[in-house]
Amino acid sequence: MGAHSMSQRFSLKFVANAAAQFDVIVVGGGNAALCAALAARKLTPSVLLLERAPEHMRGGNTRHTRNIRCASAGNGYSAQEYSVEEFLEDLIGVTGGPANLDLAKFAIQQSRDLPHWMSEQGILWQPALAGTLHLERTNRWFLGGGKALVNAYYDALSRVGIAVRYGADVADLLIEDGEFRAVVLLNGDTEEVIPGRAVVVAAGGFEANIEWLKRYWGDAADNFLVRGTPFNDGTMLATLIAKDARQIGDPKAFHAIAVDGRAPKFDGGIVTRLDSIPFGVVVNRFGRRFYDEGEDIWPKRYAIWGRLIAEQPGQIAYSIVDGRTIRSFLPPVYKPYQATSIKDLAALLGLDAATLVDTIQSFNRATAGNSESIPARLDGVKTHGLSPPKSNWALPIDRAPFYGFPLRPGITFTYMGVEVDSNARVIQRTGRPFSNVYAAGEIMSGNILTKGYLAGFGLTIGSVFGRLAGKEAASHAGR
Amino acid sequence: MPGDDLVEEASRQLTICNACRYCEGYCPVFPAIEVRREFGKGDVFFLSNLCHDCRACYYACMYSPPHEFAVNLPQIMSEARLESYKAWSWPSSLAGSFRDIRKSIILAGLAIGLTIALALTLVEPAKLFAVHHGPGGFYTVVPFLVMLLPALGLTLYGGAVWMVGGVRFWKDTEGDLPYPMDFRVLAQTAGDILKLKWLRGGGRGCYYPKAHAAQARRLYHSLVYYGFLSATVSTSLAAIYQDILHKLPPYSLTSAPVLFGSIGGVAIIVGVAGLLVLKVTSDPVPANSPSLGLDYVFLIILGLTALSGMFTLFFRESSAMGIILTLHLGLVAALFITVPYGKLVHALYRSLAILRHHLEQSQPRRNAKGH
Numbered sequence: 001m002g003a004h005s006m007s008q009r010f011s012l013k014f015v016a017n018a019a020a021q022f023d024v025i026v027v028g029g030g031n032a033a034l035c036a037a038l039a040a041r042k043l044t045p046s047v048l049l050l051e052r053a054p055e056h057m058r059g060g061n062t063r064h065t066r067n068i069r070c071a072s073a074g075n076g077y078s079a080q081e082y083s084v085e086e087f088l089e090d091l092i093g094v095t096g097g098p099a100n101l102d103l104a105k106f107a108i109q110q111s112r113d114l115p116h117w118m119s120e121q122g123i124l125w126q127p128a129l130a131g132t133l134h135l136e137r138t139n140r141w142f143l144g145g146g147k148a149l150v151n152a153y154y155d156a157l158s159r160v161g162i163a164v165r166y167g168a169d170v171a172d173l174l175i176e177d178g179e180f181r182a183v184v185l186l187n188g189d190t191e192e193v194i195p196g197r198a199v200v201v202a203a204g205g206f207e208a209n210i211e212w213l214k215r216y217w218g219d220a221a222d223n224f225l226v227r228g229t230p231f232n233d234g235t236m237l238a239t240l241i242a243k244d245a246r247q248i249g250d251p252k253a254f255h256a257i258a259v260d261g262r263a264p265k266f267d268g269g270i271v272t273r274l275d276s277i278p279f280g281v282v283v284n285r286f287g288r289r290f291y292d293e294g295e296d297i298w299p300k301r302y303a304i305w306g307r308l309i310a311e312q313p314g315q316i317a318y319s320i321v322d323g324r325t326i327r328s329f330l331p332p333v334y335k336p337y338q339a340t341s342i343k344d345l346a347a348l349l350g351l352d353a354a355t356l357v358d359t360i361q362s363f364n365r366a367t368a369g370n371s372e373s374i375p376a377r378l379d380g381v382k383t384h385g386l387s388p389p390k391s392n393w394a395l396p397i398d399r400a401p402f403y404g405f406p407l408r409p410g411i412t413f414t415y416m417g418v419e420v421d422s423n424a425r426v427i428q429r430t431g432r433p434f435s436n437v438y439a440a441g442e443i444m445s446g447n448i449l450t451k452g453y454l455a456g457f458g459l460t461i462g463s464v465f466g467r468l469a470g471k472e473a474a475s476h477a478g479r
Numbered sequence: 480m481p482g483d484d485l486v487e488e489a490s491r492q493l494t495i496c497n498a499c500r501y502c503e504g505y506c507p508v509f510p511a512i513e514v515r516r517e518f519g520k521g522d523v524f525f526l527s528n529l530c531h532d533c534r535a536c537y538y539a540c541m542y543s544p545p546h547e548f549a550v551n552l553p554q555i556m557s558e559a560r561l562e563s564y565k566a567w568s569w570p571s572s573l574a575g576s577f578r579d580i581r582k583s584i585i586l587a588g589l590a591i592g593l594t595i596a597l598a599l600t601l602v603e604p605a606k607l608f609a610v611h612h613g614p615g616g617f618y619t620v621v622p623f624l625v626m627l628l629p630a631l632g633l634t635l636y637g638g639a640v641w642m643v644g645g646v647r648f649w650k651d652t653e654g655d656l657p658y659p660m661d662f663r664v665l666a667q668t669a670g671d672i673l674k675l676k677w678l679r680g681g682g683r684g685c686y687y688p689k690a691h692a693a694q695a696r697r698l699y700h701s702l703v704y705y706g707f708l709s710a711t712v713s714t715s716l717a718a719i720y721q722d723i724l725h726k727l728p729p730y731s732l733t734s735a736p737v738l739f740g741s742i743g744g745v746a747i748i749v750g751v752a753g754l755l756v757l758k759v760t761s762d763p764v765p766a767n768s769p770s771l772g773l774d775y776v777f778l779i780i781l782g783l784t785a786l787s788g789m790f791t792l793f794f795r796e797s798s799a800m801g802i803i804l805t806l807h808l809g810l811v812a813a814l815f816i817t818v819p820y821g822k823l824v825h826a827l828y829r830s831l832a833i834l835r836h837h838l839e840q841s842q843p844r845r846n847a848k849g850h
Contacts, residue, residue: 130500144502144504333498
């Protein structure tokens with residue numbers, strides 16, 4: 001699109017509509033956007049939040065979250081200490097170092113105040129969910145999960161009188177000489193221009209845009225499942241980039257886990273994941289193993305399997321377990337394919353029977369004599385002379401019935417975003433920030449996360465930078 | 480939805496809940512889901528009676544309709560609850576009234592009609608419409624035994640049906656757990672029941688009438704519940720006055736039976752009115768319409784019983800007393816019918832479900848797998 005001519009065209013309407021100007025316009029409707037709107041409202045009553053989704057789908061990927069990672073001095077919301085230093089070490093451990101260390105430190109330092117602030121907004125808490133004790137010290141759990149959190153935030157918006165529009169399809173941002181002037185909404189065939197003194201863009205990444213993913217992944221992207229909202233198609237990210245915002249993060253990179261291949265294309269959320277992988281073997285469409293299923297404890301490894309499967313032919317794999325281990329992992333949503341022999345299971349899964357039988361027989365020979373396994377820790381019960389190896393929990397697959405789950409890559413989020421400064425202002429390609437364009441949440445998380453993920457850290461980034469962006473945008477508008 | 484389809488659909492939704500577990504902090508249903516991997520009829524019936532229909536999970540669920548997973552636990556639990564009432568009731572011909580509101584209404588109508596017919600047949604019209612004073616005035620209209628015997632008969636009958644239902648509940652839902660009765664479990668159960676604890680939802684109350692938590696439902700239900708108990712105390716005290724102290728009714732306005740009865744009556748009327756308003760204005764999506772029908776029949780009969788009881792008190796010195804008392808007794812008879820064949824069974828099964836839940840949770844976890 002000819003951005004310049006469009007700007008010319010809209011600047012005329014902009015003058016005509018000047019009466020309806022807002023101090024702060026927030027584009028997006030998830031955690032970061034909601035935090036931004038609430039923070040802005042502290043400084044100005046003139047705040048508008050534009051949520052692309054209809055009301056029942058509001059909240060973006062926040063709907064699927066369940067906890068937030070916060071540093072803690074060991075009082076109040078957590079009985080145990082989680083220091084800023086330890087938090088930063090954890091982050092460096094999984095990401096190999098944040099893109100912008102200062103922003104990472106800021107997020108972590110500010111995270112200490114979040115539980116208190118969130119409680120003030122009406123968020124309720126609960127103990128760590130059963131079986132997630134490894135996160136008990138580092139993460140706070142909100143009662144009922146992400147949609148309950150989103151509902152509480154929208155209630156808070158309504159209490160303080162922040163205008164919210166659902167189904168608000170923001171197609172463009174009017175920016176002239178590095179200064180934001182207005183948002184352009186699509187209402188069916190007509191365009192609506194809403195002027196504002198500052199804008200906070202908190203509209204998520206582009207993981208739900210399969211065509212965009214195809215630029216980096218080719219047709220393989222057709223076989224990706226998107227775990228979150230179908231509305232994160234990256235329209236705002238593309239708009240900012242088109243307006244010369246500086247891009248940050250590997251465009252090909254995404255966080256993806258193994259989900260059941262029968263899951264919905266979009267919005268399957270938490271329940272479609274499969275925890276069966278360390279309890280058996282995983283084969284590709286040719287019936288061959290391709291990676292060490294027992295490399296490390298599952299909470300540390302589950303997030304590599306999305307990418308591993310994305311790189312397999314047809315972007316599909318099959319988790320095979322037997323009667324001994326079928327009850328060892330969380331009950332899955334979809335019933336497994338079940339057969340009394342590996343040969344019959346291969347037929348059900350559409351795999352070559354001879355190859356699958358050979359793979360399982362080789363695996364069983366390499367695990368001969370292994371009879372006990374301890375799922376809770378690295379037990380060293382491994383294969384002998386097999387490639388790729390299985391380093392832990394390698395029990396033979398020999399107890400009928402045999403079970404198979406089809407696996408697909410399930411994308412959680414993308415890493416690429418726009419660069420921001422320490423005031424959450426979006427930086428232009430020239431290196432200078434836009435004067436009144438702010439970004440928060442997934443759209444700028446690439447400033448901190450380059451790869452890997454720390455559970456609950458996405459909400460930390462969204463909350464801290466949402467609040468910062470909202471505050472800065474409102475104070476800019478008041479100048 | 481026929482029984483097998485219902486269990487299958489409930490099982491599908493509960494399996495999704497079991498893979499998600501975000502609602503774990505709301506109520507006992509979710510910890511009870513988590514110790515299971517499969518959901519058969521007994522599990523579904525047990526969980527449905529443990530569910531207090533607070534709807535917190537429905538509004539917190541990212542899979543609620545129109546999501547293709549269409550998780551709507553309050554709705555399917557209500558439907559399963561109704562099916563369990565029917566399955567555990569006796570005999571099956573009358574148990575049908577749980578699913579068919581017309582049968583409920585006919586049963587109630589019969590009770591009222593028979594009472595009035597009985598009064599008209601047995602009582603001389605002159606007495607029915609006369610003004611009565613002094614001890615034994617009520618019995619001049621409807622003789623004591625005519626009041627007592629049907630009530631006693633219906634109570635015994637209702638009690639017997641409840642016994643059968645309770646035994647069936649336990650048989651259907653017991654599973655393979657051992658059941659040591661210990662004091663702590665019984666105390667927890669009694670506490671939950673007396674406090675109507677799980678009408679607190681996730682802490683801020685039930686989500687009625689719409690998506691916001693409030694204590695209104697718990698408050699109104701408490702009024703009905705304690706009002707009912709107060710009215711029961713009143714009746715028991717009246718029996719003591721009459722049969723032990725040999726003091727015949729009516730009693731003075733400041734006497735214990737009248738005070739307890741009046742407090743109970745007013746509480747029931749306010750509570751019933753509040754619950755009716757909440758139901759009428761509530762979100763229809765998480766509701767199950769046959770269950771609503773059963774609720775309405777019960778609430779209206781209970782409300783009218785309390786109302787007619789208060790009227791009997793107000794007009795006991797007038798010529799209208801006879802006909803009001805007769806009507807009141809008719810409504811009481813209809814109320815007795817709802818003990819075995821109406822909404823009141825929820826008191827039995829929900830209590831048993833809470834007991835069963837505490838017993839189950841006091842056992843070592845069978846399935847400690849989490850995420």
